[in-house]
Amino acid sequence: MAKCPACLVGFGPGAFDGLALHLCERANESDADHVRWLNQNVTKERTEAADLTPMVVRYFDLGGETLGEWIRARFVSKFFGKVPHPFVVALQHPSREVLSGYVIEHQHFLRQWVRSCAFIIARTDRPDVVRYELDNLNTEFGGDGPERVPHYELLLRMGESIGLERAQVLATPPLPATRRGIDEWNRIASTEHWVSALAAMHSLELIANRELPRFGATLPYFDPGILRGNDITPASQAFLREGYEADVGHSDEALSLVSRYAVELGVVEEVQATFLRSADLFDDYLIARLERADRLGG
Amino acid sequence: MFFCCERCALQLRGLLARVKSATGWSRVDALELEGDRRGRRGLATHGDGRFRFFVAFNAEGEVRKFDALPVDDPGGPPAHEP
Numbered sequence: 001m002a003k004c005p006a007c008l009v010g011f012g013p014g015a016f017d018g019l020a021l022h023l024c025e026r027a028n029e030s031d032a033d034h035v036r037w038l039n040q041n042v043t044k045e046r047t048e049a050a051d052l053t054p055m056v057v058r059y060f061d062l063g064g065e066t067l068g069e070w071i072r073a074r075f076v077s078k079f080f081g082k083v084p085h086p087f088v089v090a091l092q093h094p095s096r097e098v099l100s101g102y103v104i105e106h107q108h109f110l111r112q113w114v115r116s117c118a119f120i121i122a123r124t125d126r127p128d129v130v131r132y133e134l135d136n137l138n139t140e141f142g143g144d145g146p147e148r149v150p151h152y153e154l155l156l157r158m159g160e161s162i163g164l165e166r167a168q169v170l171a172t173p174p175l176p177a178t179r180r181g182i183d184e185w186n187r188i189a190s191t192e193h194w195v196s197a198l199a200a201m202h203s204l205e206l207i208a209n210r211e212l213p214r215f216g217a218t219l220p221y222f223d224p225g226i227l228r229g230n231d232i233t234p235a236s237q238a239f240l241r242e243g244y245e246a247d248v249g250h251s252d253e254a255l256s257l258v259s260r261y262a263v264e265l266g267v268v269e270e271v272q273a274t275f276l277r278s279a280d281l282f283d284d285y286l287i288a289r290l291e292r293a294d295r296l297g298g
Numbered sequence: 299m300f301f302c303c304e305r306c307a308l309q310l311r312g313l314l315a316r317v318k319s320a321t322g323w324s325r326v327d328a329l330e331l332e333g334d335r336r337g338r339r340g341l342a343t344h345g346d347g348r349f350r351f352f353v354a355f356n357a358e359g360e361v362r363k364f365d366a367l368p369v370d371d372p373g374g375p376p377a378h379e380p
Binding site for chain 1: 306354357
C-alpha cells in the first residue's frame, strides 16, 4: 500500500497517482511537512498531480536494489551527502556543549527506543525478530553486569564526565523536535505494521555505521581519532565506541530482516514511506541536539 | 510576499529581526541567501550598508544559529556551520 511519507495516510497498493494528488493538495494548502518532503526529495517546482505521479513512482522504485539497499542509499544521501548533517559535522571533533546536547536529548530518545522495540516484540510473530529485539533491549537498556554496561547508562556516564548531573539530565524536558519525534515514533511503533516499525527505528542505527563511507558517505559519524587521546573524556569515548562497534551488525541485520519480511508480507511500499517519515523526524531530532548545545553556549 | 509554507515565513521574519538587531537598521532593503536547509550564508543591504551572516534554523523554523561574517566573506553555499 502506497503511503504518504509526510503524514503516513494510506492509498491503495501501487496507488502513486493518489499519493501524488494528495501531496499536491497538501502542498497547495501550504502544509510544511508535505512541502518539505516534496522540496527535499522530488521537486522544488510547483507541479500538477499528473506530472508529479511519474516522479513519485521513480523515487519509490527499488530498481535492482533490495529494500535494505534502497533505505541505506537514501539514508546516506540525507545525512552523509555532499552537505552532511550539521550534527555529524559537529561530532567529528565535538565540544563539551555538543556532547551535552547529545546526552540531554538522547536520553529521551533511548527511553522511547526501548518502548518501540517492545512494541515490535508484542506485534510480530517471527522468532528471529523477537530475538533481535531482545538483544537490542539488552544492549541499549538492560546490560549484563559490569562487563556489558547498557548504552543508556554509558550515555549518562558520558554526561557526568562532562559535568552534567544525572538528576539534572533526567529532569530536563526534551526540546520540541525531540518531543515530536518521540511521539511519532511511539505512534509508528504502536500502530503501523511491525515491519514498518522495524524499518523506522533500526534504519536510524545506520547513523553510527562505520561502513557507510563504502556506500558514498562523505564523513563518518565522528572522527574515530577521538576514541584515542584526550580530546574527549574516557566516558565519552566509551559511549561513542559502544555504538561505533555495535551498530554495524545491528543495522545490517535489521535491514536484512526488513527486506525479507517486507517482501514476504507484501508491505514494501508502506515500509518505504514509514522509513522516510522516520528519517525526517531523525533529521529534526539531530538538530535538536545542536540546538541544546547552542543554548549551552556551544 | 508569498511563501510555500508557514515555516518559511517564520524563518524570514526571524532572520530579518536578527539582522535588524545586529545592525541597528530600521529596515532591510535586500537579502541574498545561498545554501540550503542545513544553513545559509547571506548578504543583507540597507542603503550603502552591507552585512554578511550565517543563519540556520531549528525544526520549528526559529533561528537556531546566527553569526556575523566578515564583510569580505566570499559568499557561496556554506559547507558547514562556522
